[in-house]
Amino acid sequence: MLAQIHVTFKEGVLDPQGKTVHHALNDLGYDEVLDVHIGKYLEIKLDSVSEEEAEIRVREMCERLLANTVIESFRFKLVSTE
Amino acid sequence: MLAQIHVTFKEGVLDPQGKTVHHALNDLGYDEVLDVHIGKYLEIKLDSVSEEEAEIRVREMCERLLANTVIESFRFKLVSTE
Amino acid sequence: MDKEPEITSQLVKDHGLTGEEYRRILDLIGRQPNFTELGIFSVMWSEHCSYKSSRPFLKNLPSEGPNVLQGPGENAGAIDIGDGFAVVFKIESHNHPSFIEPHQGAATGVGGIMRDVFTMGARPIALLDSLRFGELDDPRTRFLLNGVVDGISSYGNCTGVPTVGGEVYFDSCYNGNILVNAFCLGLAKSDKIFLAKAGGVGNRILYVGSKTGRDGIHGASLLASSEFDETTEEKRPTVQVGDPFTEKLLIEACLELMEFDWVVGVQDMGAAGLTSSSFEMAHRSEAGVRMDLSKVPLREAGMTPYEILLSESQERMLFVIQPGHEEEAVAILEKWGLDAAIIGEVTDESGVRIRFNGKEVVNLPTFPVVDGALDLKRETQRPEYLDRIHQLNLTELPHPPRGDKALIKLLGSPNIASKEWVYEQYDHMVRLNTLVLPGSDAAVLRIKGTKKAVAISVDCNSRFCYLDPYEGAAIAVAECCRNLAATGATPIGLTNCLNFGNPERPEIMWQFEQAVQGMGDACLYFNIPVVSGNVSLYNETKGEAIFPTPTVAVVGLIEDQTKVMTQGFKKPGHRIGLIGFTMEELGGSEYLKVLFDKTEGKPPVLDRKHEKQVQDFCLELIQKGLIQSAHDCSEGGLAIAVAESCFASPAEGIGATLDLESTLRGDALLFGESQSRIVISFPEEFTDKIEDLALSYPVDFILLGKTGGSHFTVNINGREYIKQEIESLKKIWKTTLGSYAGQTT
């Protein structure tokens, strides 16, 4: 099983990196760029576990370690690797 | 239009962050974690452009700035925001 | 725009204002405030902004001196150091935000204190941080330690300001309330210190820096003005994210702007953001201000005037400039890629009037807002715990025949162990000024273009303050100055950060009163002006307050930058001596805590006169080039001081043999924390000179032994008390903190 996790800043939280890259893209001539947000993408390979269990465990991993829930939110998808 | 971009390390390039998080998860008791890879996730909001054009432009942005193709590979998806 | 909420007693309460305070507002402005105005009073009358509990006490701190250019009351204090330069410095807390989100909390703390300094026209050249965490086995401690250090590292390093020193302590009293106190020192031309003034009618108000977002509304002001409880989690969105890159640009751009004489005043937007900066500037200049919030650069759509005024978005400043220079100013800011906008002007009215989308939304006189909060006459009462804990009976304490075990345990205590794991994550060398790197008693920075150097130390033994807040605070001042003396510096000024529990409890206010008194008396005695400071109250969770922690940072001056002393032994075969006098004092010591888990007894006695002589003597030895190392005795006492001098030698470890004669208990002699002691080393041939000089002061001075060999050996009255290999001792001392921080669980 593979967990694909996206961790991004919560709405309204300043994203300095996104802001700077946004400016850089505009400066490079990509005027069509209206906004940039930068987050993390994690892929976690899991040993044989049921989907229900994985769901619970991965959520827990995100809350405990992978996301900083004070300023970040996360979402994930479980993909079978068989 | 929204471009959802994933930038990840190429095969064979060591991902120190992924390795550390892997260890940390095991230490926390998540023994089912077999491997962790950490990359970047970018969301770029684009002004009205055709999908074909966006495809070309976003690929270019990735190659020029968003990914370092010496060590990273990227993939992206365009999502209509209407 | 949505209709504003109606003012109800519940709404007033939600804004942290008491009924009495609300009635006072009605009295002062003669009408009901609207919603936005209520928000303004709420932040400006909060404990954090108004100092309503602490101000009556702070008046007792001495703040004057011939070289003081600016004392308390501005963004930071300033002291003339000669040669046309002034140092500008301040320390400030970011405790509550750091507990909620350690990385961003600590990072924005660093950003805030730097802005306080460069607001005054000074280039920040040094940062220090005083950190306190809960006990090691508290599950959150490791997470908080890593997060805070990471936050300071990422912010300080990116701005190119070296973090040159600090302190780190662990104690269970900080389990629910960590302390993150950040200090910044800047260098300015002594005749170009900028103040937060609005100046004359017609001057323009220029907004500079990041755009305003919804972050941190009621952040510093409310967070820092109430205790933590179960609802703290809900306050989370008030945490702000820092952008050190923008801060770096802001430093450069602001310093460039301040070269021009059409810049009238500057104020950073810290706690209570645009509100406090505009009201305070107007108030100080007895001027009026008109602003139009529609001109403020915004990050988010649909923000209300309430939100714009109360936002605590980081990396923003307010400038007041003379009319006619708007374009010049904006051009400089654009060159640095910063947002800038003229948002208002100075008027001859006596209040602040604010418009938004063509409508007036605020019209308030400045006095009620800035100075209207009544000083609270908080009750004080001596806490009962004191009588209980003062009873420490040393005869009941086991007294082992050898000290090896205790030494090893102390070296592995995170309070004593090397802080290398922390300061290696900080760029402590950038700008090429750091003459004494972290790891010695005080940091020393040369002042380019002069022969001078400044030394900085930050200190507080809060265990002593818990046992006796008056003595504890005085000891903090003395120890800080002693740290400076050990590097060759004379104290010139002090800043403090007073971290205490809930001021509504009379016992806490008693601690506060005592500590301020102790600090003030010590400063008077040592003749050190207190030029800036900060108060952090409500460091308390579910009724458990932290130990009183009046952190002090003292800045000292070294006239000749080539005469700087460090704590490491330099060569084998040098003599080791002790300036000062050792008594049987184990109260409040790290030894008592680590070996017996006790925080008891009375703190060591501080004899101020003796302290001063010890410091002066040490300074003279350094001036005359008679000694090769100096290190003050603090936590862990004499044994730890000598061990640290062994570890810090350039040869990665020189041994030492001490031959002591004493009637004291061995543990008190070696691990007791008697004040006013400095360990020195020197070439044998200077022994007589040093002894003669000691007699002339007079100051206690004894020979302890010699450097050399690969062991740390201590003999007491001819019997071996400690013998350990330096290499293995050093390993414990060096790796303790890092291996703790590096574990995951």
Add this chain to the structure above:
Amino acid sequence: MKCGIVVFPGSNCDHDCYHILKKVLNQETHWLWHKDNADLSSFDLVVLPGGFSYGDYLRAGAISRFSPVMNSVISFAKKGGKVLGICNGFQILVESGLLPGALMQNHTRKFICKNVYVRVESTHTPFTQECSDKSVLQIPIAHHQGSYYIDPHSLGDLEEKGQILFRYCDAEGNITDSSNPNGSVSSVAGLCNAQKNVMGMMPHPERCADPLWPNVDGQSIFKSLITQS
């Protein structure tokens, strides 16, 4: 020697390089602003200093390499002009393709500021000719993304052509795992291009070149350049 020091937004060792070149070594030294597409033909040396240009956002050096001044630096280098990239400057050089490989996050995942030892691996370059071969220099590092990466094939190439100039080592000059502070491939601390006129290194020689401190090991690099012009 006429030196130019590029100032990117977020550069913070620019003043330190200036201090060493101008005040300590008495060289003619000028600032080069990142927005200017300057004519560099009269310069003998261009320095890309350390710091956090563009906050190191996205990747260290990724954004700065598009600064207008980099066009000038690239054509200056192509014509044989000497370019020295220190720390962030090194990162910019690899991002811009003037030097091969990439700089990744330290394997410790932490910023590291401390003194390290490096061994001089080649003295046949304008940057190291004043050093003695295999000598050990003590130079501070201060970086978060300093772990040098290059594929094994290209690494062999670098070695063959003598492009590796510095390797992390212990005080005696031994290359060991424990003396590699950041996990760099083959302990590489600094390298140059095939033409030997562009050099990048993670350690900060400007931090050990002022005689006010006892260690002036960094001077040998600047003196190599000065001797030459």
